[in-house]
Amino acid sequence: MKTTRRDFIKISALGLGAATIGGSVATAATKSFFGADKLNKLMTKRTATYCEVCFWQCAAWAYTDGADNIKKVIGHPDDPHCNGRLCPRGTGGVGMYNDKDRLKTPLIRVTDKNGKQTFREASWDEAFDVIAQGMKKIAQEHGPECVALFTHGSGGKFWGHLLKAYGSNNISAPSYAQCRGPREVAWQGTFGEGLGSPEPIDIRDTKCLVLIGSHLGENMHNGQIQEMSDAIDKDATIITVDPRFSTAASHSKYWLPIKPATDIALLLSWIHVLINQGWYDKAYVEKHTYGFELLKTHVKDFTPEWAYGITTIKPDVIRKTAREMFNAAPSVIVHPGRHVTWYGDDTQRLRAVAILNALLGSWGRRGGFYLSDGISLPQFPHPPYPKPKRNWKDAFPGQYNLADSALANGICDATLPAASRDCTIKGWIVNGTNLIFTLPNIENTKKAIENLDLLVVIDTMPMEITGYADVILPECTYLERYDELRTSRHRYPTIALREPAVEPQYNSKPGWWMAKQLGHKLGLDEYFKYNDIEEVLDWQLKQVGSSLDEMKRLGVKKLDRDAFAPLYFNENEAVEFFTNTGKIELYATSFINEGFDPMPKYTPHPEPPEGYYRLNYGRAPMHTFSRTANNPNLTDLMDENTVWVNPKVAKVWSLENDQYVWLENQDGVVTSFPIKVRVTERIRWDSVYMVHGFGHKNEKLSRANGRGASDSELITNVMVDPIMGGTGMRGNFVTFHTKKPAKGGLL
Amino acid sequence: MRYAMAIDTKKCVGCSDCVVACQTENDVPIGYCRDWVVEVTDGTYPQLETEIRSERCNHCDNSPCVRCCPTGASHYAEGGIVLVTKNECIGCGACIQSCPYDARYTHPDGYVDKCTFCMHRVKKGMEPACVAVCPTKCMYFGDLDDPNSPVSKILKTRKFKVLAPEAGTKPNVYYLI
Amino acid sequence: MREEIIISGRMNPGIDPVLTAWGWEIPVYLFLGGLAAGLLFFAGLYYLLGKAKKYPAAVRKAPVLVPVLLALGLFALFLDLHHKPYFWRLYTTIKLQSPMSWGAWTLMLITPLSMIWAALHIREWFPNWDWKFQWLRDLEKFFSAYKKQMAWAMTILGLILGIYTGILFSAFNARPLWNTSILGPLFLASGLSAGSALIMLISNKHKERRVFAQIDLIVIAVEFFFIIHMLMGFQASTQVQIDAAQIFLGGPLTAPFWIFVVILGMIVPAVLEIMELRHFKIPVVIPVSLILFGSFMLRWLISNAGQLSRYLY
Numbered sequence A: 001m002k003t004t005r006r007d008f009i010k011i012s013a014l015g016l017g018a019a020t021i022g023g024s025v026a027t028a029a030t031k032s033f034f035g036a037d038k039l040n041k042l043m044t045k046r047t048a049t050y051c052e053v054c055f056w057q058c059a060a061w062a063y064t065d066g067a068d069n070i071k072k073v074i075g076h077p078d079d080p081h082c083n084g085r086l087c088p089r090g091t092g093g094v095g096m097y098n099d100k101d102r103l104k105t106p107l108i109r110v111t112d113k114n115g116k117q118t119f120r121e122a123s124w125d126e127a128f129d130v131i132a133q134g135m136k137k138i139a140q141e142h143g144p145e146c147v148a149l150f151t152h153g154s155g156g157k158f159w160g161h162l163l164k165a166y167g168s169n170n171i172s173a174p175s176y177a178q179c180r181g182p183r184e185v186a187w188q189g190t191f192g193e194g195l196g197s198p199e200p201i202d203i204r205d206t207k208c209l210v211l212i213g214s215h216l217g218e219n220m221h222n223g224q225i226q227e228m229s230d231a232i233d234k235d236a237t238i239i240t241v242d243p244r245f246s247t248a249a250s251h252s253k254y255w256l257p258i259k260p261a262t263d264i265a266l267l268l269s270w271i272h273v274l275i276n277q278g279w280y281d282k283a284y285v286e287k288h289t290y291g292f293e294l295l296k297t298h299v300k301d302f303t304p305e306w307a308y309g310i311t312t313i314k315p316d317v318i319r320k321t322a323r324e325m326f327n328a329a330p331s332v333i334v335h336p337g338r339h340v341t342w343y344g345d346d347t348q349r350l351r352a353v354a355i356l357n358a359l360l361g362s363w364g365r366r367g368g369f370y371l372s373d374g375i376s377l378p379q380f381p382h383p384p385y386p387k388p389k390r391n392w393k394d395a396f397p398g399q400y401n402l403a404d405s406a407l408a409n410g411i412c413d414a415t416l417p418a419a420s421r422d423c424t425i426k427g428w429i430v431n432g433t434n435l436i437f438t439l440p441n442i443e444n445t446k447k448a449i450e451n452l453d454l455l456v457v458i459d460t461m462p463m464e465i466t467g468y469a470d471v472i473l474p475e476c477t478y479l480e481r482y483d484e485l486r487t488s489r490h491r492y493p494t495i496a497l498r499e500p501a502v503e504p505q506y507n508s509k510p511g512w513w514m515a516k517q518l519g520h521k522l523g524l525d526e527y528f529k530y531n532d533i534e535e536v537l538d539w540q541l542k543q544v545g546s547s548l549d550e551m552k553r554l555g556v557k558k559l560d561r562d563a564f565a566p567l568y569f570n571e572n573e574a575v576e577f578f579t580n581t582g583k584i585e586l587y588a589t590s591f592i593n594e595g596f597d598p599m600p601k602y603t604p605h606p607e608p609p610e611g612y613y614r615l616n617y618g619r620a621p622m623h624t625f626s627r628t629a630n631n632p633n634l635t636d637l638m639d640e641n642t643v644w645v646n647p648k649v650a651k652v653w654s655l656e657n658d659q660y661v662w663l664e665n666q667d668g669v670v671t672s673f674p675i676k677v678r679v680t681e682r683i684r685w686d687s688v689y690m691v692h693g694f695g696h697k698n699e700k701l702s703r704a705n706g707r708g709a710s711d712s713e714l715i716t717n718v719m720v721d722p723i724m725g726g727t728g729m730r731g732n733f734v735t736f737h738t739k740k741p742a743k744g745g746l747l
Numbered sequence B: 001m002r003y004a005m006a007i008d009t010k011k012c013v014g015c016s017d018c019v020v021a022c023q024t025e026n027d028v029p030i031g032y033c034r035d036w037v038v039e040v041t042d043g044t045y046p047q048l049e050t051e052i053r054s055e056r057c058n059h060c061d062n063s064p065c066v067r068c069c070p071t072g073a074s075h076y077a078e079g080g081i082v083l084v085t086k087n088e089c090i091g092c093g094a095c096i097q098s099c100p101y102d103a104r105y106t107h108p109d110g111y112v113d114k115c116t117f118c119m120h121r122v123k124k125g126m127e128p129a130c131v132a133v134c135p136t137k138c139m140y141f142g143d144l145d146d147p148n149s150p151v152s153k154i155l156k157t158r159k160f161k162v163l164a165p166e167a168g169t170k171p172n173v174y175y176l177i
Numbered sequence C: 001m002r003e004e005i006i007i008s009g010r011m012n013p014g015i016d017p018v019l020t021a022w023g024w025e026i027p028v029y030l031f032l033g034g035l036a037a038g039l040l041f042f043a044g045l046y047y048l049l050g051k052a053k054k055y056p057a058a059v060r061k062a063p064v065l066v067p068v069l070l071a072l073g074l075f076a077l078f079l080d081l082h083h084k085p086y087f088w089r090l091y092t093t094i095k096l097q098s099p100m101s102w103g104a105w106t107l108m109l110i111t112p113l114s115m116i117w118a119a120l121h122i123r124e125w126f127p128n129w130d131w132k133f134q135w136l137r138d139l140e141k142f143f144s145a146y147k148k149q150m151a152w153a154m155t156i157l158g159l160i161l162g163i164y165t166g167i168l169f170s171a172f173n174a175r176p177l178w179n180t181s182i183l184g185p186l187f188l189a190s191g192l193s194a195g196s197a198l199i200m201l202i203s204n205k206h207k208e209r210r211v212f213a214q215i216d217l218i219v220i221a222v223e224f225f226f227i228i229h230m231l232m233g234f235q236a237s238t239q240v241q242i243d244a245a246q247i248f249l250g251g252p253l254t255a256p257f258w259i260f261v262v263i264l265g266m267i268v269p270a271v272l273e274i275m276e277l278r279h280f281k282i283p284v285v286i287p288v289s290l291i292l293f294g295s296f297m298l299r300w301l302i303s304n305a306g307q308l309s310r311y312l313y
């Protein structure tokens, strides 16, 4: 039967780790026998790395003592991502390495004669054999396009390379349709290009920073936090629009406690005020934009008074803040946000944000958006990839043409069989993403998984997704491996190296090695014609005048900007934008071509029914999603999430601080675990708030298991963005249970 | 020489990086900390104010912890830094009771431990680990007797307060408000 | 609403969520010290008043227990020390501003003194005691000649020790509930009360018992006055101290304080003693154990309440 084919297995099955733990004790014993331990402690060594605790990828030095203990990880002073200062998660990154609950050896799903499924420890060779067999079978029976890769974080290049060589381009990251996809599409529709990561925003030189939701300070994207602080030093005006009194709001000159889901109304009325008052950069708009008159007509009726009725933000506040923006223009940033998949009309909301920036002339200007520069390294030579005949998009004919990346949820849906198409995905390779927590609508993800013939998970931790795998490949942590070179764009180009600070613990291996071994098993030797990664990195670096040796010494190499590409627009030169009209499109021609509104409109969204509260979620500065929920250093700072409840609501429900409750959503889904109440004025009376990434089910996660609750379980209503397929997740409503309800959760 | 620290509550975001950095720098065992972060919110939605402060030993000029220590383990070191000498401390806990800020704790090895202003780094001319890591650069450290030290300079230009002045300990950690 | 929370997860054992750096050891140490102080004080005083014959329990019998009480107390203190191998450091410095140092040195003086006194009166408990060695017998003779001086020392050091048991707390400004000079006299009174109660128990002379019951009643009255005075003092003081007093006036330790310390530890035994004085038959062990229990609870609760009280900032 399908449903029992892939039981969720707690990795505790079988004597996992016994052998490997024995091994590490033995090495420790030999070390102390030779008395080396003490002596070596005195010597410290540093190795270059870049942080993998989130996707900002700060470059750093890892310090080890002679006994191979990683003592600390310190930001690289020359790195523009971090300027020598890591965020708490990066500083606590050693906990990723030290976590005793790590995956230790390859595991293969087996079924015993009673039908009970368990994982058995396997050698790397066995594990690759099973995977290669599975992939070959899928290729034969359905075509290689029926294997998809989900990947987040580094290592993606190696697995992507493998998959493309194998013949599939179904490669997706949850950082698109669950995160910044709508923003990228809105920016492409307006300015002709996306923003990428790190976003090219010139916060350090801005005079006015407008945050729409973006909860900088809780969202610890390092460079932005640092620059927001610089901006505060320089007395920049910060305007925060957030229904919750976020940390950023508490540091702002203006906090606009907006009614949730109404941002587009506020943005439209700001546009209205700027245009009607003439508070926009006339020369810039004249020179660079397309569709101003159409926009002017479009926003004619969107007065602050109109917006007040919707957003509850007072008209004079709307005018005053609009004036502040204009006063600062063009050194003003209406922040594009990052996790923007909120209500399903997100691309349009971000279009409004883009339009505001265009009117204020901040794109390509100091204190607004700078023009980033980066270096692209040549790929290590390999034969051309085979051309896939189909891909996941076949499941959505005519839809999401504006999306420029694969949708993780789209691949999930394309895994569910449908009579109308032949491309049903049969195999998943999941690298560094905990899909169970990451994709909304867990039931749907599980259903997709049930239809798979092969699920391979590459992870460092026994996270939820590993419980559904056929084969689990334990990756060593970023502190124990080489990886691809970091070449992200910034104010100037840089290259950063990640080199192992210590040998991999247990029987874990780096991703590049796994992809290569599997490549050989699949007969793709031509694509992996190198002995090891050092050869590849050295080759790549030599193409651009550096070398692996130099990079080991430098860690981060700063390069000069392209001499013909200034950091800001040259005021006297014409600019060609990559849009249909070559201008900044206030009126988006690409949108109208696809049948979407060329200018944003406000549409009301459902409100919580009686006795329910809108589920708001976000970040805690000391954690990254679920990946840090078991990190010993970081759980020391925060070991569970809480549900924020306004005192008025607490009174109605007789809730007290630190009391545990279960949450149930509008569809009757209850959290698997109870969550602690935090009674605070910082949240509105119509919402509750919780930090994403807690409430883990896997018992092998000794610090995370059962601590706090998972917002992911409660997100069953997904409002898909018709423009690019993003999954709006903020339309869920919850109520409280003070006693454990009979129903279980989805985990 | 008078070492002091100033912390800008207008910039601190409560990320607790200062806490982890201190732990990894000073081998503070997991489950213990020499510094911590306090968040105080006043008002009623939406009329709200939140202050976030990173706190640690204030290296008080008039420190009861030094006075009450029966062995002299707690003492003033160079620049007014209050230190505990591990192998003079008997772990009696008197200093813990005497500190109005709860800045001290008993190390699992038995002696009482607390913030040292990272004396080992300061001696080498480096900033304390927490100051050096803070992503918002909201901490300033230096010698109050030196008018050009970062801490003297910032205290000249900004309003500040100390914690529980009525306890009479004369703290040397200042909060910019 | 005001919300004040630590957001970095601070959980230093013994410090968070509330201070519990001192558990049962220090209250036991202070209780036994107070009791010993009471016994020594009465022994010294009545010896000097020439009542050694009349009040044998007070002057001769009870003090024999003192070295044992002090040893147990010191052992409790020792248990409280977390860095035990360095215990000796207490005696390499004299720190006048440190009550801990003070206590250590007072005990350093009082313990040998009490041992000698006990040795001189050991035959009260073991009539056939023999010192076995001649030099010990000589020593006994030698010290017997200085009983008066020793009695003076015991009276004075007894008072100092009794007051010290309170000062150990009141020296800590940082704990608003301890920050009152009344704790010294209060703990002294409590120690005297416990001392007189124990003498009552040990004594088999009706007259002596009556006298110590009367003394005890007076001391209890004084102690009660000090408690009221302490609480009123807090009420008239700063906000932190008003908050601190609240712990006993409606706050978390109100019931134990009033029930165990005041009612069971003072009022009930006082009533029983009055009844006894009026010739009702009350087994003496009842009021005595109530008083001893109350005296311990006073220290235990003040220790915990003090650790609960703090400066707000």
Ligand SMILES: Nc1nc2c(c(=O)[nH]1)N[C@H]1C(S)=C(S)[C@@H](COP(=O)(O)OP(=O)(O)OC[C@H]3O[C@@H](n4cnc5c(=O)[nH]c(N)nc54)[C@H](O)[C@@H]3O)O[C@H]1N2
Pocket: A054, A055, A179, A180, A212, A213, A214, A215, A216, A218, A219, A220, A221, A241, A242, A243, A244, A246, A258, A259, A260, A261, A262, A263, A337, A338, A339, A340, A616, A617, A618, A619, A620, A621, A622, A623, A624, A625, A730
């Ligand atoms: N510490 C830490 N930092 C991180 C991450 C992490 O895991 N941990 N993850 C990183 C990643 S990948 C991303 S994408 C970013 C995400 O971080 P952001 O891009 O900042 O995410 P948002 O969803 O914009 O921010 C959540 C905020 O939106 C507010 N909000 C909720 N509903 C509404 C609404 O209707 N209107 C408005 N105006 N605001 C609303 C919430 O109250 C909350 O303050 O964080 C990054 N930084």
Ligand SMILES: Nc1nc2c(c(=O)[nH]1)N[C@H]1C(S)=C(S)[C@@H](COP(=O)(O)OP(=O)(O)OC[C@H]3O[C@@H](n4cnc5c(=O)[nH]c(N)nc54)[C@H](O)[C@@H]3O)O[C@H]1N2
Pocket: A052, A152, A153, A155, A174, A175, A178, A179, A180, A338, A339, A431, A432, A433, A434, A435, A437, A438, A439, A440, A458, A459, A460, A461, A463, A475, A476, A477, A478, A617, A618, A624, A625, A626, A627, A628, A692, A711, A712, A715, A729
């Ligand atoms: N409910 C809800 N869902 C969300 C969000 C939300 O706020 N709420 N946020 C959305 C956003 S903005 C994003 S960007 C996504 C993020 O989604 P994910 O990237 O899936 O986030 P994590 O939960 O951190 O999962 C990362 C996985 O990578 C593993 N890992 C960590 N380090 C390594 C490594 O070095 N190698 C390998 N192979 N694996 C590693 C971790 O153990 C973990 O299983 O989630 C989205 N989904």
Ligand code: SF4
Pocket: A051, A052, A053, A054, A055, A056, A057, A058, A082, A085, A086, A087, A088, A089, A090, A091, A220, A221, A222, A223
């Ligand atoms: S922002 Fe923090 S977690 Fe992310 S890469 Fe940088 S240091 Fe690491």
Ligand code: SF4
Pocket: B007, B011, B012, B013, B014, B015, B016, B017, B018, B019, B037, B053, B054, B133, B134, B135, B136, B137, B138, B139
């Ligand atoms: S590291 Fe800096 S910003 Fe973060 S909590 Fe500490 S003082 Fe505040």
Ligand code: SF4
Pocket: B056, B057, B058, B059, B060, B063, B064, B065, B066, B082, B098, B099, B100, B101, B102, B103, B104, B114, B169
């Ligand atoms: S803060 Fe506490 S521990 Fe530090 S010097 Fe002052 S009283 Fe002593």
Ligand code: SF4
Pocket: B068, B069, B070, B071, B072, B073, B074, B084, B088, B089, B090, B091, B092, B093, B094, B095, B096, B112
């Ligand atoms: S615990 Fe140590 S440092 Fe503190 S008072 Fe006692 S001896 Fe001194």
Ligand code: SF4
Pocket: B021, B022, B023, B025, B026, B034, B035, B056, B114, B115, B116, B117, B118, B119, B128, B129, B130, B131
């Ligand atoms: S100064 Fe050093 S010891 Fe003190 S809190 Fe900062 S990092 Fe820790």
Ligand SMILES: [Mo]
Pocket: A175, A178, A179, A180, A338, A339
């Ligand atoms: Mo994201």
